[in-house]
Amino acid sequence: MSVITPTATLGQQARPTQRESISSPKRLAGIAGVLYLIVGIFGGFAEGVMEPKMYVAGNAAATAGNVVANAGLVRIGVVADLFQATIFVFLAMTLYLLLEHVNRNAARAMVILVAIATSIMCLNDVFELEGLRVATGAVDPTALGAAGSNALVLLLLDLQHYGLLIAQIYFGLWLVPLGYLAYRSGMFPKSLGVALIVGGVCYLADMLALFLVPDVGAKIAAFVVIPSAIAEFWMVGYLLLMGARSPRPSDPATIVSAGHVTSTP
Numbered sequence: 001m002s003v004i005t006p007t008a009t010l011g012q013q014a015r016p017t018q019r020e021s022i023s024s025p026k027r028l029a030g031i032a033g034v035l036y037l038i039v040g041i042f043g044g045f046a047e048g049v050m051e052p053k054m055y056v057a058g059n060a061a062a063t064a065g066n067v068v069a070n071a072g073l074v075r076i077g078v079v080a081d082l083f084q085a086t087i088f089v090f091l092a093m094t095l096y097l098l099l100e101h102v103n104r105n106a107a108r109a110m111v112i113l114v115a116i117a118t119s120i121m122c123l124n125d126v127f128e129l130e131g132l133r134v135a136t137g138a139v140d141p142t143a144l145g146a147a148g149s150n151a152l153v154l155l156l157l158d159l160q161h162y163g164l165l166i167a168q169i170y171f172g173l174w175l176v177p178l179g180y181l182a183y184r185s186g187m188f189p190k191s192l193g194v195a196l197i198v199g200g201v202c203y204l205a206d207m208l209a210l211f212l213v214p215d216v217g218a219k220i221a222a223f224v225v226i227p228s229a230i231a232e233f234w235m236v237g238y239l240l241l242m243g244a245r246s247p248r249p250s251d252p253a254t255i256v257s258a259g260h261v262t263s264t265p
Contacts, residue, residue, distance in 0.1 A: 025187060028098040033239030035091040040236060042084035047164060050077030054128075055157045060150035063157055067135040074132045078125045085118040092174070099181040110177040117170035124163040131156035165207055172203025175231065182235075192234055199231030 050073060056062040067074055092114035100107035133139045135153045175196045183193025206224045209217030 025098060028094055029187075029239045029242075032091060032094040032098060033236055035087050035094060036232075036236045036239060038087045039084045039091055040232070042080040042087070046077045046081035046084065050074065050080075051128075051161065051164065055161050057158075057161075058154075060147070060154040064135045064150040064153040067132055067153060067157070071132060071136055074128065078129050078132075081121060081125050081128075085121045088114055088118050095178065095181075098187075099178075099185055102181045102185045106177040106180055110174050110181070113170050113174040113177070117167050117174065120163055120167040120170070124160045124167065127156045127160040127163065131160070165210055168203055168207045172200040172207070172228070175200030175203070175228070178235075179231075188238060192231070192238060195227070195231035195234060199228035202226075202228045 053070065054063065054066045054074060054077075056066065092111045096107045096111050130139070131153045134149060134156065179193045179196030179198075179200065181193075182188040182196060183190050202224050206217070206221055206228075209220060209224070211217070
């Protein structure tokens with residue numbers, strides 16, 4: 001007759017739970033990587049391709065003509081932007097689950113900043129869609145005349161354009177707590193955490209330059225956001241290809257519980 005000791009029973013019960021909890025961060029990292037990639041693709045199309053294609057600063061006739069000539073693409077761009085904004089929120093929630101054990105306040109700040117950014121983006125889409133409606137005659141602007149109608153289209157796309165710059169404040173700010181959490185978590189290279197923080201600062205510098213010294217800002221805009229792009233591409237690639245690092249069994253002070261990693265003194 002065999003006797004199962006309490007120690008053996010506890011060990012047998014703990015092993016599967018521990019294996020499951022160690023794999024959980026990798027699953028969350030993979031999900032976050034896919035969501036981040038979706039945000040990059042659809043956001044890049046809506047804000048990096050469609051917006052410059054439509055908007056010609058200071059030229060009402062050209063802007064209205066672009067909108068009319070590409071009405072279908074404008075609608076696709078609006079839907080793509082709304083979709084990526086929604087996915088952006090789920091990305092922040094997934095990263096919260098992955099990293100909240102490091103510092104819950106920083107993780108909450110990250111989610112709040114993303115929520116503010118997506119709210120501004122959705123409002124921007126209202127302006128873009130309404131500009132399309134005016135340009136294509138869905139809203140009757142005959143009382144304004146052709147020139148007045150074109151000016152109204154430009155005004156609405158101006159609001160969308162500068163709203164995007166305002167949203168860039170939060171595109172930058174959310175990377176700061178994310179970088180901090182990645183740096184402190186031990187799940188990612190510390191250099192990646194630093195790069196994310198630097199990228200966030202570069203987004204803010206780009207926005208400030210465009211608002212305070214527009215001529216200088218326009219000249220440096222393509223260069224100042226390069227660190228931001230590198231940091232975000234790096235994060236997406238690491239999440240997709242490597243995932244979050246699992247705790248090393250050799251670390252005796254590491255306790256894995258319910259998918260979270262905490263350290264005991």
